[in-house]
Amino acid sequence: MDLRALTDTCVHCGFCLPACPTYQLWGEEMDSPRGRIHLVRQVLDGADLSEAVAGHLDACLGCLACLPACPSGVRYDQIIEEARVLVETRAPRGPVDRALRAGIFALFPYPRRMVALRGPLSLGTRLRLTGLARRLHPTIGAMAELAPPVRPRVALPARVAARPGGRPGPARAVVGLLTGCVQSAFFSHVSAATVRVLSLEGCDVVIPRGQGCCGALARHAGRSRQAMRQARRTIAAFERTGVDTIVTDAAGCGSAMKGYAELLRDDPKWGPRGADFAAKVRDVTEVLVGLGEPLATRHPVPLTVAYHDACHLSNGQGVRAQPRELLRGIPGLRLVSAVDSEVCCGSAGVYNLLEPEPAAELGARKAAGLRATGADVVVAGNPGCLLQIAAALRRDGGTPIPTMHTAELLAASLTSTPPLSRRS
Ligand code: SF4
Ligand code: SF4
Known part of the structure; x- marks a missing residue:
């Protein structure tokens, strides 16, 4: 469905408003799902995509709380993603804003560049103590405040065999794991935990080489060409493994990869491959519950x-x-x-x-x-x-x-x- 048809499905009932965090914060119609849909519709009808309009669309978290709240099944997820492509290509942005965005998207989706950032980010953890970063620019301040403690990276092998219940035994599934971009630089310990759990529950885990960012960051920011490039690379990396299930432990990546059919719909070569891929994507918790009876003993965690x-x-x-x-x-x-x-x-x-x-x-x-x-x-x-x-x-x-x-x-x-x- 094109963007105009998507916006036409909204009947302006307002049931989504209380669910929207930005509406909760400011109580402004234009910072609600209904208001944003209205703005997009006006732009499609020829209104200027001004700085103010872009500001209301930029302020949307993309949290999708409005999706389950809408009784008419409006696909706000698709509306905001398409609207962000318009904003990205047409909205006026100041030079500092443009430079910050370009910097973020030239850095974050690339695992090697993120690894190189580990040192400066540990400096960031010190800067947040001084408040200096915040005085430089709010975005730099936010980076310093969010910087995680830099832990040793866990190198994962290309394949980890199933050890059902902790003993050698036959695998009950073969799955491929997305290690991602930011995740592989700063959360390799989470990927390692995911692999451990899957293996103990009887899965052979394949970790394809040559994978990178799944495109989620770019997709959610309206940078569709970058997102499509990264999606194609991800699809190719997993196709080479022949796995039937693709596991992720990052919610944003899972959501984006389940949307590859939509992202690549206009590409005759990659559209069908994107749809096949999307149908195989599961969050790690979906996989574990789907396996059925647990094989590994659960030890107490009194917390x-x-x-x-x-x-x-x-x-x-x-x-x-x-x-x-x-x-x-x-x-x-x-x-x-x-x-x-x-x-x-x-x-x-x-x-x-x-x-x-x-x-x-x-x-x-x-x-x-x-x-x-x-x-x-x-x-x-x-x-x-x-x-x-x-x-x-x-x-x-x-x-x-x-x-x-x-x-x-x-x-x-x-x-x-x-x-x-x-x-x-
Ligand atoms: S998005 Fe759905 S809930 Fe919100 S105003 Fe439109 S139809 Fe109503
Ligand atoms: S996705 Fe945007 S409009 Fe929808 S609830 Fe979240 S902040 Fe509000």
Whole structure:
């Protein structure tokens, strides 16, 4: 469906407004899903794509909370992605804004460049102590605040054999793992945990060489040519392995890869391959629940855990029950839910870098909700959310609460390793 037809499906009922975090923040119609759809429609009808219009569209988190809230099934996800292509090509942007965006998209989706950034980012963790970065530019300040502690990188082999229940045995599935871009530079320990859990649950895990960014960051920012290039490369890398299931442990990547059919729909060669690929993509929690009866022993983890729904897992992929089911399967673990658990934390790809003020406000609300649960640890299925929530918890000055990925907690239970042993 083209963009005009997509906007035509909105009947302006307003049911989506209360679900929208930016509408919750500012109460402005033009910062709601309905208002943004109206703006897009006006632009399609010939209105100027002014700085103000671009500002309202830029301020959208792309969190997709409006999708399940809409009784008419309006595909706001497709509307905002197409609208962002218009903004990217037509909206007036100042030279600093343009340079920052160009820098982010020349850096973040490229694993080797991200690895090279590990040193400067550890400097960033020091800069956030001084507040100097914030004085240079809000985006640089946000980078310094979000910078994760630099951990040793875990090198993963090209294939890890199944060890069902911790013993050699036949594989019950063969899966391919996306290691991604930012993830491979800063969250290789999460990929390693995912591989450990999959192997212990009886999966052969193939980690294709030559893979890189899946295109999610570029796609969500309207840089469709870059996104398509990265999607084609990802598809080719996994096609060479012949796997029937492609696993990711990053919600934003999963959501983007499940959308490859849409992204490549006008490409006669890659469109069908994109659709085949998309049909094989699963979040790691979907794979684990889909395997059926667990093979690996769950050791007790006596912690109170608050699970945060990453938007691109819950709203983007409808994956809400599986992570909770897996966490509840860990003996001794008490699962709690924060008020507004499904409201975006403000991470949203690179939103927290480009729109640091609303991102920080949403982060503060999220941190307050999570603190109120009394949780010992916060768990989420998306590295970006983990960075954003960790930064918000640091900023509010309360008692530190560790954050970790669902796969890390599962790996700790399956291998009987204290999950908080390496964290502050
Ligand atoms: S997007 Fe859906 S819920 Fe929102 S105003 Fe349009 S029809 Fe109503
Ligand atoms: S994607 Fe999120 S921020 Fe954007 S309009 Fe929908 S609910 Fe609001």
